[in-house]
Amino acid sequence: MRLCVIGDSPDVRHCAVALVKQGHQVYWLASTEALRTLHNEAVQLTAATDILPSTCQYVVPVQAYHYEGIRLVCVNQEFWQHPDLHTRLFTYLCLLQRALPCAVFHTWGPWPIAYVTIYTARFLAVPAVLSYSSRLVSAKLAEPFLWGWVARQVAAAIVSSPTEQECLLTFAPLTSRQVHVIDPTQPHLGQTLTALYAHLSAAVS
Numbered sequence: 054m055r056l057c058v059i060g061d062s063p064d065v066r067h068c069a070v071a072l073v074k075q076g077h078q079v080y081w082l083a084s085t086e087a088l089r090t091l092h093n094e095a096v097q098l099t100a101a102t103d104i105l106p107s108t109c110q111y112v113v114p115v116q117a118y119h120y121e122g123i124r125l126v127c128v129n130q131e132f133w134q135h136p137d138l139h140t141r142l143f144t145y146l147c148l149l150q151r152a153l154p155c156a157v158f159h160t161w162g163p164w165p166i167a168y169v170t171i172y173t174a175r176f177l178a179v180p181a182v183l184s185y186s187s188r189l190v191s192a193k194l195a196e197p198f199l200w201g202w203v204a205r206q207v208a209a210a211i212v213s214s215p216t217e218q219e220c221l222l223t224f225a226p227l228t229s230r231q232v233h234v235i236d237p238t239q240p241h242l243g244q245t246l247t248a249l250y251a252h253l254s255a256a257v258s
Contacts, residue, residue, distance in 0.1 A: 054250060055153060056080070057146075059170050060161030061087045061133075064184065064237045068159075071243035073122035080104075080124045080155065082146075084133035088116065088125075096120065106152035112145040113138075139169045146173045156254040157182060157208075159246075164192045171203045180208035180253035185221055201226060208253045211235050 055078040058069050069081045091098060098118040105117055105126065113132050118125040128145075132138045146169075149155075159182040160170040167183055174181035183189075183203065192200055204210070204225040210232045212218045218232050235245055 054078070054157075054247070054254070055155045056157055056159065056250065057082060057149070057155040058159045058161075059083075059166060060184075061090075061163070062161045062186070065161050067237050068242060068246060069123045070121050072246060075243040075247050077247070078124070079122070080126060080149070080153070081120075082126050082128065085116070085127050085130045086133070088118075088127040091120070098125070101125075106149070108148045108152055109145060112148060113141050133163075133166060136165060139165065142166075142169050143173050143176075146170070147177065150177050150179065155179065157250045159184070159250075162186060162189050164189055164196070168199055168203055171206050175206050178257065180250075180257055181206065182209045182211060182249070182253070183207045184211040185217065187217075190217075190221060190224065207231070208256075209233055209249060213237060 056072060057080045058065055059082045061083050065081065065083070069079045072079050098120050101117040101119045101124065104119070104124040105115070114129040116127045118127070128142070132142055157180050158170055158174040160167050161184045167189060171181045171183060204227055210221065210227055212221055212232060212234055213236050215234055218234050221227065221232055222229060233249060235242070239245065
């Protein structure tokens with residue numbers, strides 16, 4: 054299964070590694086801030102010139118690497134942060150999906166990127182998964198309309214504990230069947246996510 058995971062948090066990296074171990078082809082779209090973090094940790098990265106289709110190479114400035122079997126694509130920080138550049142991220146994701154169809158988009162945020170990911174997935178009719186953090190939950194106060202729209206569009210939401218599940222169900226237009234409790238530190242993370250992705254992919258095929 055080809056998957057696209059999007060975000061900067063350590064959980065994204067952890068999940069991407071677990072998914073590669075399950076035999077999936079994983080594209081990790083991150084910002085250059087994540088790249089800086091990896092360099093600071095002395096992580097071994099190999100520059101990659103062969104993982105992106107030609108249609109994607111000039112839409113946004115990116116740096117591509119191989120990392121533990123992951124296809125890591127780092128987008129310049131300003132495209133991550135400024136809403137007026139998000140249309141180019143949307144275009145980038147659409148072109149990537151056309152050339153290398155992914156079964157699922159899974160994002161961890163930050164909030165503007167979560168919105169772009171879910172919007173693009175909806176446009177492409179690809180199942181979208183959103184992992185909620187406390188920061189994403191609190192974003193409801195700042196962006197109540199967009200927050201509610203995103204919650205209504207996701208195919209599945211993930212939280213790390215039953216307490217977070219209860220909190221999210223209180224504030225979001227989601228059903229208990231949509232909100233999955235998946236601890237990113239669990240030993241069978243890759244298998245758990247694989248089962249979820251397979252279920253979501255089968256539902257739209």
